Amino acid sequence: MVDQNGRAISARARLDNASVKLRPGMFVRVRLLFGDRKDVLMVPEQAIVPGAQPAVFKVVEGKATLAKVKIGVRRAAQVEVVEGLVAGDVVVTAGQLKLREGAPVRAIGEGAPSAPPAAGPAAAK
Numbered sequence: 001m002v003d004q005n006g007r008a009i010s011a012r013a014r015l016d017n018a019s020v021k022l023r024p025g026m027f028v029r030v031r032l033l034f035g036d037r038k039d040v041l042m043v044p045e046q047a048i049v050p051g052a053q054p055a056v057f058k059v060v061e062g063k064a065t066l067a068k069v070k071i072g073v074r075r076a077a078q079v080e081v082v083e084g085l086v087a088g089d090v091v092v093t094a095g096q097l098k099l100r101e102g103a104p105v106r107a108i109g110e111g112a113p114s115a116p117p118a119a120g121p122a123a124a125k
Contacts, residue, residue, distance in 0.1 A: 042078040047091045057092040057099055058085065064092060064103045 002009050011030075015022065049055045054071050057064045069084030085091070090107070092099060099105070 040072075041081045041085060041087060043081055043085070043091055044093050045074065045077045045079050047093045047096075048079055049096045056081075056085065057096055057105075059090040059092065059105050059107075062104055062106065064099050064101060064105050066101050 043056065047056050048069075048071065049057065049066070053068050055066050055068045058067050059065070067084050067089075070082045072080030072082045074080070092105060
């Protein structure tokens with residue numbers, strides 16, 4: 001059974017312990033790999049919009065579009081998206097709670113005004 005607070009499980013294993021390095025009652029952190037899949041689509045965990053149905057806001061022609069997604073595994077602050085997105089889709093990772101369908105959005109740094117020309121002797125030449 002998985003502890004919902006810490007996502008920990010209890011397990012028992014038989015190990016060769018001839019050197020007696022493992023003592024009764026010790027804890028261990030284990031990472032289990034159940035397979036290696038190629039070409040998996042991952043998004044940052046913060047891109048997932050909270051709610052009953054997992055969703056993300058993707059940017060289509062400069063506007064926010066809510067896309068329902070089917071998520072898979074979570075690992076290292078990344079979430080696998082099994083359905084609902086394709087490679088190359090741009091997703092919103094901040095401000096989703098105030099965002100609405102069709103609202104204009106832009107990437108940080110995109111469309112920012114350019115810096116004014118420098119003032120001083122070098123600029124006068």
